[in-house]
Amino acid sequence: MRLDSVTVTIVTYNSARVIERCLDCVLAQDYGSLDVVVVDNASKDATRHILAGYEGRIRVIYNPRNTGFSAGQNLAIRATRSDWVLTLNPDVFLLPDFVSQLVEATRIDRRIGTVCGRLLRIQSDGSPLHERRIDSAGIFFTSTARHFDRGWNEPDDGRYGQTEYVFGACAAAALYRRKMILDVAQSDGFFDPDFFSYREDADVAWRAQLLGWRCLYVHTAESYHVRRMLPGSRNSVPAVLNMHSVKNRFLMRVKNMTGDLYRRIWFPTTARDVLIIGGCLFYEPTSLSAFWHTLTSLRRAINKRRDIMARRRVTDDYLAGWFQQHATAQPVPEAAVSEVYR
Numbered sequence: 001m002r003l004d005s006v007t008v009t010i011v012t013y014n015s016a017r018v019i020e021r022c023l024d025c026v027l028a029q030d031y032g033s034l035d036v037v038v039v040d041n042a043s044k045d046a047t048r049h050i051l052a053g054y055e056g057r058i059r060v061i062y063n064p065r066n067t068g069f070s071a072g073q074n075l076a077i078r079a080t081r082s083d084w085v086l087t088l089n090p091d092v093f094l095l096p097d098f099v100s101q102l103v104e105a106t107r108i109d110r111r112i113g114t115v116c117g118r119l120l121r122i123q124s125d126g127s128p129l130h131e132r133r134i135d136s137a138g139i140f141f142t143s144t145a146r147h148f149d150r151g152w153n154e155p156d157d158g159r160y161g162q163t164e165y166v167f168g169a170c171a172a173a174a175l176y177r178r179k180m181i182l183d184v185a186q187s188d189g190f191f192d193p194d195f196f197s198y199r200e201d202a203d204v205a206w207r208a209q210l211l212g213w214r215c216l217y218v219h220t221a222e223s224y225h226v227r228r229m230l231p232g233s234r235n236s237v238p239a240v241l242n243m244h245s246v247k248n249r250f251l252m253r254v255k256n257m258t259g260d261l262y263r264r265i266w267f268p269t270t271a272r273d274v275l276i277i278g279g280c281l282f283y284e285p286t287s288l289s290a291f292w293h294t295l296t297s298l299r300r301a302i303n304k305r306r307d308i309m310a311r312r313r314v315t316d317d318y319l320a321g322w323f324q325q326h327a328t329a330q331p332v333p334e335a336a337v338s339e340v341y342r
Helices: 019-027 047-052 068-078 098-108 178-184 201-211 241-256 259-282 288-310 316-320 332-340
Strands: 006-012 035-039 057-063 082-088 092-094 110-119 134-138 139-141 147-149 162-164 175-178 214-225
Touching: 006 019, 006 098, 019 035, 019 092, 019 214, 035 068, 047 057, 057 068, 057 092, 057 147, 068 201, 082 098, 082 178, 092 098, 092 201, 098 110, 098 175, 098 214, 110 201, 134 214, 139 201, 147 214, 175 178, 201 214, 241 259, 241 288, 288 332
Parallel strands: 006 035, 006 082, 035 057, 110 214
Antiparallel strands: 082 175, 092 214, 110 134, 110 175, 139 147, 162 214
16 A cells, blocks of 8 residues: 655754754654655754755755745745645654654544644753653644643643544644645645744644644654743743734634634633733733734735635534633544554
8 A cells, every 4th residue: 555645844944953853853754755845944053054964865945034934834835745744843853653653543534634743842952851741732722712732831641642633733743634735725825924933833723624624633643842932931932923923813813713703702802812912012012013014914814714714614613612711622433543553
């Protein structure tokens, strides 16, 4: 039986500290049909020199300027023809069977468009934590229209220890089906370039859910992530990224929020919006420009919304079931799992 082809796409920007280990882990995968495409966003450190050392084993596209994660990934994806695309951050280190575990699990359901494994935390110097802790077991949305990584910083003690459906995947290490990429992509690409960076994976997940695609979390596929942007530590994040975070919260809602869902969660969502606006006014004025950038992108966002809503394939009740107070998941039928792993 022919193996599904997989391409790993990586966007680098001043990633010299981590990219060599990342690539070595990718090239050590036990999966037999794997290609690698790296887009370098005009790095100023030794990243390009390191990438040159992998000539013949990977394909590198050199951007003349930093176009951000979204546009960089779109460029890499357009350079691929594989059945699946694994988006990977340069600070993620895969265990050798990560790709094969994910691809094997896709046989469970043809509606699976995204697959993610268990991302575990690792220290900035690449050494393990004293206690194994989870970085992401998929992403979920709350009734305030915020999204989080499931299990973030929780002990890896057996929780999230089953394969199940989740709302979406953290794009630091997410496997996307080609058919879904083509279905979900809009005129300017799979990831929205207006987002530049941050929340682009949540936007893709929401679009995919609206169009009837499912996301599978595979608990046996493990990797490690050196996360630089830690939840709840905005002061340690560059101001421009905080600004994009605020902007993208509103752009994502303009594009994907249905009228019925807004009717159900309007009060907690609006209360959160008031807090965000107040925070920008009194504590984080560097993010106030997010509202101007949102306005300049509004017409494009509305046009994208028309396209998404015209092709929507799920019911209001199904969608609302994902926007709860706490992390939600849906079980995979035991018969489907048994058929794959018998």
